[in-house]
Amino acid sequence: MTPTATDTTSDLIDQTNIKNSIPIVAKELKEFSREDVEKHNKQGDLWVIIDVKMYDLSRFASMHPGGLAVLINEEVAGQDVTESFYGLHRHEVLECPQYAHLQIGVLRGEESVIHGRVPGALSKVPYAEPTWLSEGFSSPYYIEHVAPGSALNLHAMQMGPGKHLKGLTLMKGLVTPEELIITQEIVCCGARGYGDGAVQSCIWLCHQRGCPTVLLGGKVIGLPPVLNFGSPELKAKIIPEVLSGKKFICLTISEAHASSDVMGMQTTAIKSDDGKEWIVNGTKKWITNRQFTDYFTTGCKTEDGFTVILISRTDGISMKPIKISYSPTAGTVYITFDNVRSQWRTRSVLKAESYKEQLTKLTGQIAFLKMYSVRSAQETAQDTVQIFDGRRITKTGMGRFIEHYHRTVPFDALLGGAEDVLGDLGVRQAMRAMPKSARL
Numbered sequence: 334m335t336p337t338a339t340d341t342t343s344d345l346i347d348q349t350n351i352k353n354s355i356p357i358v359a360k361e362l363k364e365f366s367r368e369d370v371e372k373h374n375k376q377g378d379l380w381v382i383i384d385v386k387m388y389d390l391s392r393f394a395s396m397h398p399g400g401l402a403v404l405i406n407e408e409v410a411g412q413d414v415t416e417s418f419y420g421l422h423r424h425e426v427l428e429c430p431q432y433a434h435l436q437i438g439v440l441r442g443e444e445s446v447i448h449g450r451v452p453g454a455l456s457k458v459p460y461a462e463p464t465w466l467s468e469g470f471s472s473p474y475y476i477e478h479v480a481p482g483s484a485l486n487l488h489a490m491q492m493g494p495g496k497h498l499k500g501l502t503l504m505k506g507l508v509t510p511e512e513l514i515i516t517q518e519i520v521c522c523g524a525r526g527y528g529d530g531a532v533q534s535c536i537w538l539c540h541q542r543g544c545p546t547v548l549l550g551g552k553v554i555g556l557p558p559v560l561n562f563g564s565p566e567l568k569a570k571i572i573p574e575v576l577s578g579k580k581f582i583c584l585t586i587s588e589a590h591a592s593s594d595v596m597g598m599q600t601t602a603i604k605s606d607d608g609k610e611w612i613v614n615g616t617k618k619w620i621t622n623r624q625f626t627d628y629f630t631t632g633c634k635t636e637d638g639f640t641v642i643l644i645s646r647t648d649g650i651s652m653k654p655i656k657i658s659y660s661p662t663a664g665t666v667y668i669t670f671d672n673v674r675s676q677w678r679t680r681s682v683l684k685a686e687s688y689k690e691q692l693t694k695l696t697g698q699i700a701f702l703k704m705y706s707v708r709s710a711q712e713t714a715q716d717t718v719q720i721f722d723g724r725r726i727t728k729t730g731m732g733r734f735i736e737h738y739h740r741t742v743p744f745d746a747l748l749g750g751a752e753d754v755l756g757d758l759g760v761r762q763a764m765r766a767m768p769k770s771a772r773l
C-alpha cells in the first residue's frame with residue numbers, strides 16, 4: 334500500500350519546505366515498477382520499497398542490525414515495507430551515509446510523501462509545535478524576525494528584557510529591547526546537556542573561530558546576581574564582557590553538604606587582614622560549565638550570614654569533572670576553592686530594599702510554578718511508558734529521544750531548588766500572610 338500523509342509514523346514536512354534540502358542520495362537513480370521489485374525476493378537478491386524509494390539489501394541483509402530473518406520474510410523481500418520499516422526505525426536511519434547508498438532507484442510515476450526534518454522547517458504533526466508557530470493560529474506576543482548571519486547581541490537578549498539591554502542594538506535593529514526573547518528552540522535538539530552547559534563549550538569553540546553562536550550556558554543563572562545586586566564598578570566590568578560572549582560565568586551555590594538548603598553551605602569567606610579582599614575556602618558540587626568559566630558567582634558563609642562573592646578565575650581553584658547520567662557536555666564539576674581571593678562582593682540580597690516586595694509577593698508563587706511545571710513534565714514522561722512501550726528504555730533507535738527525556742526529567746525536581754523545599758516555602762509564605770480572620 335502506498336503511504337499517505339496520515340498513515341505513517343514519520344514526521345511529514347510541507348513539500349515547499351524541502352525544495353532546497355540536500356538530496357539524500359546524490360547518485361543517479363533508475364526508475365522501476367513495483368513488479369520489477371517483486372522479482373528480487375530472496376536472500377542474495379533482495380530489494381524493498383520504502384516510500385517510493387528502492388533499496389537493494391542483497392549484501393546488507395546479513396549485516397542488518399535487526400537480523401537477516403526479518404528481511405527474508407515473504408512479507409518483506411520484494412515488497413513495499415514502508416509501514417513496517419517506520420514502525421521499527423527512525424527516518425534518520427535512511428539518511429545515514431552508510432545506509433543511504435543502499436537506495437538504487439525510485440518508483441516510476443510515484444511521488445515521495447515522506448521526508449526527514451529540514452532544519453528550521455515546522456512540523457505538520459498535530460501538537461508538535463507551539464500554537465503561535467502553527468498554521469491557523471496567531472499570537473499578539475509572537476513576532477517573527479528572520480535575521481540570517483546577524484545574530485548580534487543574542488547573549489544579552491537571552492537574559493530577557495531589562496536594563497542590561499539599554500543602548501544595545503539587537504539583531505541589527507530588528508528587535509527592540511522591550512520585546513521578550515525566548516530560547517525555546519534550544520530544547521528542540523532533545524539533548525539537555527547541550528542546553529544546560531555544553532552550549533558553553535560550543536560558544537567557546539565558535540568564539541575561537543570568530544562565529545558568534547549563542548545559546549544558554551551558565552550565564553542565565555550566574556549573571557543575574559551581578560545584574561541585580563552588583564556594585565556599579567562590578568557591573569561596568571563584568572556585564573559587557575559576559576553579554577558580548579567574551580567571558581563566561583557560572584553559578585556556584587550547591588555543595589555536597591547543601592543543595593536546596595542553601596543556608597547549610599560550608600564554604601566560607603573571611604576578610605583579609607587589610608580588609609580589602611575576601612578569602613574563600615570550601616567546595617562546590619554539581620556546577621555546570623567546567624573549564625570555560627571565567628567568573629564564579631559563589632555563595633559563601635560570612636560572619637554576617639550569607640554573601641554572594643564573585644570570584645575571577647585564579648590560582649587556588651581546582652575543578653574535577655563529575656560523571657552525570659545525561660551528558661558530559663553539561664560540563665558538571667566539583668570545585669575546590671583553596672584560599673582564593675576576591676574583591677567583589679555583591680550586595681546582600683536579603684537586605685536590598687528594592688527586592689523585598691519581590692521576595693514577599695513572588696517567591697511563593699514562583700516556587701509553586703516551578704513545582705507545577707516539573708510535575709507536569711514528569712506526568713508526561715510517565716505517559717510515554719504507555720505510548721512507547723519498551724522503547725522508553727532503549728537509548729538508540731526509536732527510543733532515543735524519549736529515553737533521554739525520561740531519564741533526565743527527574744532532575745528537574747532538584748535543579749534550581751528541590752520541589753519539596755520550594756513547596757514548603759510557598760506554603761510557609763502563604764501561612765505567614767494569612768489574615769487572622771480567614772475561616773472556611
Ligand code: HEM
Binds near residue numbers: 388427731
Ligand atoms: C534500508 C533498509 C534498512 C536499513 C538501513 C535498516 C537498518 C537498521 C538499523 C540501523 C537498525 C538498528 C536500530 C536503529 O538504529 O533504528 C535496525 C533494526 C531493525 N530492523 Fe532494520 N533496516 C532496514 C530495513 C528493515 C526492514 C525492511 C525490516 C523489517 C520489516 C527491518 C527490521 C528491523 C528490526 C526488527 C530491527 C530491530 C528493531 C529494534 O531493536 O527495536 N529493517 N535496522
